[in-house]
Amino acid sequence: MVTIVLLAVLVLSGCTDGGGASDPATESVAPKDPLTIETSVDDGASSVPVDTVVTVDGFDGQLSDVTLASQDGKSTVAGDIRGVRWTAEEFLEPGTPYVLTAVGTGDDGKKVTSTTRFTTRALTLDEQTYPAVAPLQGETVGVGMPVIVSFDLPVKDRAAFEKRMKVTAEPATVGGWYWLSDNTAHWRPKSFWKPGTKVSVDLALNSVPAGGGVYGQQDQHVKFTVGRSVVSVVDTKRHQMTVKIDGKVRRTIPVSTGDASHRSRNGTKIIMEKHESIDMDAATTGVDSDDPGYYNLTGVKYAMRVTNSGEFLHAAPWSVASQGNANVSHGCVGMSTANAGWLFSKSKRGDVVRYVGSPRRLEPANGWTDWNVSWGDWLEGSALQGDADAA
Template structure:
């Protein structure tokens, strides 16, 4: 009985094994069905055929169910190309757009299904008048060699209300690296200066990525700017109004002490640190430009004044003054300018450049803020408070 039972059990197991390897139709090892892969879908944040697209639009392209491989954005005439980069599934433009311009956006990639897809989007940006664009003028000039006190000056012809948005895109880099910062004198003017005087030989680059950046009140930046300049040797002059002497130091060494005459008791030369703003080998000096009427006994109109270096907006110069030779080194008889012999003025003129430092001491009259490039009369802590970012990370 045990033998028969074992035989029956073995036959039953064999039947079960055979049943597990076949189905009713006799098909062996069925393959599970795989869902089909999706094609690439391309989406942009600008509609095809759109008009009056805001110029401060950063164009983006997204690729879903695949990978973007190539994106280009250019004006229809091909003259303007907008750079961008792909991160993950998104391409993002690195610049804003030009006003009143027709653009062609082309994107291509491969879907998860292995098939290539290309998309073309055409659109036009909103036109802007000159009254809706602010132009950034920069000093120093491209390639200029300047003095150790020279600030970077950006002047806007229309006011910038959103100073922070602009300052984030206004970069100054130097070699060797130099600590410095921006200070807004007004909505139309911003200065960047180092914490201390520039090191002679420093190479400086100014990059203003302001094209189409919103300035506020419906105004936009008119264009980007790039200016490179070099800091020359150190020329620092000290004008002692009490002793009627000016000491000129070049690279830290006193090179010449010059007898001078400065402003008289009614027209004191202003105390403080000034910078050479302009150089004129010859210039006419008319007191009317400083608000003195021609009927005033203090009126003057001097033709062809030689070797003039402007240091204030109000009209203070260092220049040749042969008419006051007897007073130079002895008395102050000018209307505020520093007068010296023609020979000394010619020598100083030959040594000077924009941004050279001229420090006045001994006068009871103080230099007014912004009467010239008065940056070095502001403490570093106060200077930092003039930034629109106030310690905020510019990259944020």
């Protein structure tokens, strides 16, 4: 009887040892994997499109550093690591050899470095459109100044470009883009700038597809400041100009404007250019030298252009007798040399000059005519259809 009991105990003990947990000291550990790095561009690739967004993925580990730079080291492409992927934040330069270096650590604890070399497709100047910006870097402008971007080749994909064209301001200012053509876009505030506003224009257009096999040639970054408010009103019927500076009338000036055959145009105009002295040839406005209305004046002082068609504010000592009582010019606003010099000294690009009293209307795009477009119509001129931003 005793023998049977002991045997049963031994049998039970044997079953327990065979089915219990394994000894940690003798358990085998699965090996951890090394880091695998994959790039979106093949090593040795040539003619890589300039609008390629380069990515790097790291599997079975973590990327710690990725650099993408031209082979000569003169330019780098910024990027950001999120999760297992690094993504470039910029497009590529044409016809450029690049070196892509990725570094990370695998789950096995070992460091891995991957190097990829490739070259982008070369582009001719006929395949690149250059963005020129006004105002100029560091310029102080008037409260009516628009941001003007001019392209030397047409932009067919306006929306793709506009998404990368940013205007920011301090204080924040509501405004929007308006495309006059495939070659020109303007940004203006909903109402005149507040004096003292600091404005930044950032065009991230380098290598952005413009359509038709054309790409953006360059980014642009321009900062400018809005100066004090100078707003003038030219009353063509009363033959006078009232000049307000920061909202206060500073001077009322007798003037002569366009005669019955050459009416000055009604509307809100912007000072586009300033010249202490300029030659004025009527031929540049389409008047033939045989025309009775032809003129060729040299050394006209204190001239400020307000239309493409040739309207200026300027000194006109030859018409002083008519200033304040008759319109005898070919469309320009003439005043005494003293008054013209005073106005010239107070004015800058972007100042506002509003014309009233004339039966002739200002044509669209005959100068910087942005303020003659209603805000609703202005928003419709955006390639993004009415998206207004607080700059």
